[in-house]
Amino acid sequence: MKNIFKKTILVAMVAALAFAAFPFANAFALSANPEGEVNNEKLEQLWARQLQAYERLGKAFDDDDEHLSKLQERIDKAAANGKDVAALQAALDAYEAALKSARPAYESINGVVSSHQGFDVNGKVTDAEKAKATVQEMRTKLQEVKSSMNGTFKALREAMKAFREANKPAEGTTTERDS
Structure with a gap:
């Protein structure tokens, strides 16, 4: 049983890393020099961070089916062992639905990345206003994308934490690792 929880935690950690991109770069941090022109270096830095966030999201969306199915398997095994998985299952279902609703927003970013107006292929500013x-x-x-997710990943992570706490082995019992 301990092995199931370890694997559940592992899947959660992988998913957490995949969606670590959600705190996105702030475009309102653009500064102007004393002449009122936009700082090209700042634009280039923001663009680079946004492209990195987009790439991380892409990897996460590409791998979501695999991660979700592994987590579902773990939940099913815990349920088969008589554990109460209702809250965990509800959190996973909400997260899965949010991923599906966020996908079109994610895919719409491709047009912005492809056109990269105002930037050359190397990410250097060619037209500051664009x-x-x-x-x-x-x-x-x-x-x-972030609002489409609506905090469901955090809710899933919290449900997993609560599940682990509720299903801790009793003090003094041996586990697979102790043996």
């Missing part, structure tokens, strides 16, 4: 608009559009789309 680059600023691109960074702001990217921020909006990344925020759409």
